Each structure stands twice: as C-alpha cells, then as structure tokens.
Amino acid sequence: MTVRFGGQVDAVALRNALDAGTGTVKDVVEECLARIAERDGELHAFTRVEAECARARAAELDAKRASGAALGALFGVPVALKANLCWKGGIADCSSKLLANYAPPYDATVVRRLLDADAVIVGTTNMDEFAMGSSTENSAHGPTSNPWDTERTPGGSSGGSAVAVAGGMVPIALGSDTGGSVRQPAALCGVHGLKPTYGRVSRYGLIAFGSSLDAVSPFARTIRDVARVLEVISGACDRDSTCLPLPPFEAPQPADPSRLAGFRVGVPKQCFPAELDAGVRACVESALQQLERIGCELVPIELPHAELAIPTYYVVATAEASSNLARYDGVGFGVRAGSELGLQEMFAATREAGFGEEVKRRILLGTYVLSAGYQDEWYGRAQHARTKILGDYLQAFEEVDLVAGPTSPCTAFRLGEKTADPIAMYQTDLLTVPASLAGLPAISVPCGTSAGLPVGLQLVAPAQEDGRLLRAAQAFELATDHHRALPPMLLGAQA
Numbered sequence: 001m002t003v004r005f006g007g008q009v010d011a012v013a014l015r016n017a018l019d020a021g022t023g024t025v026k027d028v029v030e031e032c033l034a035r036i037a038e039r040d041g042e043l044h045a046f047t048r049v050e051a052e053c054a055r056a057r058a059a060e061l062d063a064k065r066a067s068g069a070a071l072g073a074l075f076g077v078p079v080a081l082k083a084n085l086c087w088k089g090g091i092a093d094c095s096s097k098l099l100a101n102y103a104p105p106y107d108a109t110v111v112r113r114l115l116d117a118d119a120v121i122v123g124t125t126n127m128d129e130f131a132m133g134s135s136t137e138n139s140a141h142g143p144t145s146n147p148w149d150t151e152r153t154p155g156g157s158s159g160g161s162a163v164a165v166a167g168g169m170v171p172i173a174l175g176s177d178t179g180g181s182v183r184q185p186a187a188l189c190g191v192h193g194l195k196p197t198y199g200r201v202s203r204y205g206l207i208a209f210g211s212s213l214d215a216v217s218p219f220a221r222t223i224r225d226v227a228r229v230l231e232v233i234s235g236a237c238d239r240d241s242t243c244l245p246l247p248p249f250e251a252p253q254p255a256d257p258s259r260l261a262g263f264r265v266g267v268p269k270q271c272f273p274a275e276l277d278a279g280v281r282a283c284v285e286s287a288l289q290q291l292e293r294i295g296c297e298l299v300p301i302e303l304p305h306a307e308l309a310i311p312t313y314y315v316v317a318t319a320e321a322s323s324n325l326a327r328y329d330g331v332g333f334g335v336r337a338g339s340e341l342g343l344q345e346m347f348a349a350t351r352e353a354g355f356g357e358e359v360k361r362r363i364l365l366g367t368y369v370l371s372a373g374y375q376d377e378w379y380g381r382a383q384h385a386r387t388k389i390l391g392d393y394l395q396a397f398e399e400v401d402l403v404a405g406p407t408s409p410c411t412a413f414r415l416g417e418k419t420a421d422p423i424a425m426y427q428t429d430l431l432t433v434p435a436s437l438a439g440l441p442a443i444s445v446p447c448g449t450s451a452g453l454p455v456g457l458q459l460v461a462p463a464q465e466d467g468r469l470l471r472a473a474q475a476f477e478l479a480t481d482h483h484r485a486l487p488p489m490l491l492g493a494q495a
C-alpha cells in the first residue's frame with residue numbers, strides 16, 4: 001500500500017503512516033511532485049520546485065528509517081516555503097527582481113527545525129514582492145490563482161503557500177504574516193492559517209519587512225497539523241533578540257476537544273463594519289452560533305481604536321520597511337544595475353530597476369514618516385495609536401477568553417480588481433492588522449463558503465495563549481465540516 005497525501009490526509013497522519021512502516025518517503029515525494037506537475041501550471045503557487053533536492057532528501061529519510069533511528073515529528077512530510085525564508089537548498093528571491101537567484105548561504109531557524117524534524121522541503125512559493133500586498137499580484141513571477149476560481153486572487157502576500165496547501169499539492173506550508181499575510185490568504189483559500197504570538201517563532205532567516213510585526217506562520221488543512229508545525233518551529237533562538245526565551249510550544253490535550261464549556265468569546269462590533277460583504281457576515285454569524293452550541297458564551301465587546309489600525313499599520317510597517325530595505329543597494333545582495341556609474345548613481349539605478357512599484361511606494365512612505373521634522377507627527381503618533389490598540393485588547397481580555405470575527409471583509413476578489421487602487425488593496429487588511437499591531441496570536445479557520453468562495457473565521461487570543469487559540473479552533477473544527485470542503489478543481493481527485 002502506498003501513502004497518498006492528497007486533499008484529505010494531514011501531515012500528522014502521513015508521518016504516522018510512514019512511522020508504522022506504510023509506504024516510503026520516496027512514494028510520498030513522487031506523488032507530491034506529480035500533483036504539483038499536474039496542477040501548478042494553472043495555479044502558479046510555486047516559484048521553484050526543487051525536485052532533485054526533494055528526491056535526494058527522500059532517499060536519505062528512507063535510509064534513516066531503515067536504520068531503525070527514531071523518526072522526527074514531521075518525518076517524510078512535504079513542505080513548501082514562502083520565498084522570503086532562507087534555505088540553503090533554494091532561492092529566496094522574495095518574488096523581487098532585486099533578489100533574483102539569491103541563494104541564501106544559511107538556513108532560517110524555522111527551516112533548520114523543519115529539517116531536524118525530518119520534513120522534506122519541495123520548493124519555494126510565490127508572494128507579493130517583499131511581502132507587500134494582499135493578492136500575490138505584486139510579484140516578479142506574475143500572479144498566483146485561487147484554486148476555488150482561477151480568475152481570482154488567493155489573497156496575499158503568502159498566496160503561493162496558501163495555494164500549495166489549498167490546491168492539495170503539499171499538506172503544510174510556511175508563510176509570513178506581518179499584517180495578515182497568512183490569515184487573509186488562508187481565509188480566501190479555505191485553509192487554516194496561524195499567526196503565532198509575536199516572538200514565539202524565531203525570525204532569523206526570514207527576510208525582513210516590518211521587524212516589529214513579522215511572524216513566520218504556518219498553513220495547514222487541520223488544526224492538528226497547525227499545532228504540530230508550531231511545536232516544531234517555535235522556541236527560543238539566540239539569533240533573534242526579539243524571540244521569547246520560552247521552550248517550544250506544546251499542543252494542549254483537552255479532556256474533551258470538542259467542547260469549550262464556559263469559554264467567553266468577545267465579539268467586537270468594530271469587526272462587523274458596514275463594508276463587510278453580506279455573505280461573509282452570514283457565514284461568520286453562523287460560525288459564532290456554532291461556538292455557542294459547543295459551550296461558548298458570546299459577549300459583545302468594543303475595540304474602540306480599531307479604526308486607527310490601518311493608518312497606524314501603514315505608518316509603522318512602511319517605516320520599518322524603508323529601513324530594512326535600505327540594504328538592497330547593489331553591493332551586499334542581489335542584482336546590480338549601473339555598474340559603470342558612480343556609487344550613489346549605482347545605488348539609485350539598482351533600486352530603480354530592481355524594486356517594483358508597490359515596494360517603491362512603501363519605501364517612499366516610510367522614508368517620509370521618518371524624515372526629520374515629521375517623525376513625531378507620523379511615526380510618533382502611530383506608535384501612540386499602536387499602544388491604544390493593544391490597550392483595547394488588554395481590556396477586552398479582562399472579560400473574555402478570545403475575540404472572534406471575520407478574517408477578511410470580502411471573499412477572493414478578481415485578479416486585477418484592486419491593483420490600480422492601493423488604498424482599496426490596503427483596506428482588505430482591515431480585520432487582520434489590529435492583532436498584528438498588538439503582537440497577539442490569531443488564526444483564520446474555514447467557516448463556510450459564500451457564492452462558492454471560502455470564508456474565514458478569525459480568532460484572537462491574549463499574548464502567549466497560542467494553546468488556548470488552537471484549542472478553540474480545534475473545537476470549532478471538530479464541530480463542523482468546513483475545513484473538509486475542497487475547491488471544485490479537486491473534487492473527484494483521489495484523496
């Protein structure tokens with residue numbers, strides 16, 4: 001019997017089957033590569049498939065099993081990586097012309113931990129350039145399509161990783177979430193996406209966008225897999241000074257995983273704004289009723305400063321980005337333009353040729369908000385607003401255990417629909433940026449479809465309560481079938 005991982009088999013089940021002696025890692029990897037070959041022409045989730053590397057790894061892991069050695073927590077599981085994670089086996093170009101063919105000389109901490117857990121990395125995935133965007137259209141490689149409707153975007157910026165999972169090409173993938181880049185595509189593609197507490201997972205080797213916000217974040221089809229990946233990648237790291245000095249995450253083992261008796265779930269009215277799509281509202285309202293049925297008490301709450309979140313985020317994130325991206329000057333990394341020119345002109349020519357339009361917009365915005373004379377007015381005020389947004393949550397969590405609402409104000413939009421209007425694109429982050437600014441763990445869980453497109457329920461927990469968050473998400477998952485829904489293109493495909 002061979003092990004087939006498509007559609008419905010999760011990573012933990014796959015690992016356990018291999019551990020029990022069923023099939024080989026070689027079979028798993030060949031099937032994974034076949035799925036990618038079959039589907040990725042249409043979806044374009046991957047920027048590169050590292051087939052030879054994956055095959056060599058499979059042989060190594062099959063030999064390890066034959067030797068009788070203990071097998072890692074992700075033994076034989078194929079994983080895809082967003083192209084902003086450094087991996088010695090691949091190209092971390094951040095979907096930017098500026099970093100074309102950048103082969104990192106080291107592994108990110110999360111990559112090292114995946115490999116130490118015996119995972120098989122199969123390739124790198126498409127993203128908005130330097131993770132700036134909400135649709136995976138700002139990419140030097142062209143856009144990624146949503147498997148639910150290939151005329152639509154998968155969301156972004158980690159759209160490629162979301163589609164690699166939603167399209168049944170890998171059971172798990174890593175992305176990065178700065179303002180919603182894992183939760184929003186998870187919602188739009190009908191999979192789970194977890195942003196852990198800021199600092200729970202090392203950022204070492206994640207190419208920086210907004211350093212006070214960036215979080216390496218997994219996608220998976222089941223909460224059990226999400227928890228397994230977090231167990232593997234979390235924990236103290238002395239190469240990231242913002243990484244919390246905590247032991248690795250341990251998934252909670254509740255007595256009755258399907259009940260949340262006595263849980264108080266805060267429902268902020270600010271998470272149901274006028275512009276919320278009616279179909280999204282209906283799905284999320286029925287998800288809240290489902291939470292009630294499994295024992296939660298719904299408590300209306302307020303997050304009074306939520307309306308400041310988008311402007312605050314777009315000041316803080318652009319300020320940090322302008323500083324982080326200053327290093328791409330044609331000297332230390334990536335592609336150089338204008339080598340025949342003087343130094344300053346070479347820097348300018350490199351940045352002009354290498355960065356896309358949205359990245360340039362962010363650098364200009366960030367440089368402006370940090371410039372002499374304007375710093376207090378913009379950056380200082382944004383920091384102040386950020387503290388207020390965190391304060392709203394701290395106050396809410398005096399009364400409730402979790403906060404719940406929609407992940408995204410809309411379902412998957414059409415390719416090209418928002419590219420000409422950056423503000424409309426920024427507005428799609430309305431519901432994910434508040435938890436990012438507050439550094440809180442948050443997850444998007446599939447909660448149904450509207451007009452044939454997936455909708456995500458977002459749950460937010462207090463800092464370091466990633467376990468509570470996953471427990472609630474799992475109880476919801478066990479009470480519903482939404483996470484099993486497959487895009488039409490996968491129906492009929494064997495499980």
Ligand code: GLN
Pocket residue numbers: 131132133134156157176177178179180181182209317429
């Ligand atoms: N869409 C948001 C932005 O464009 C969030 C991006 C992210 O989380 N990386 O900044």
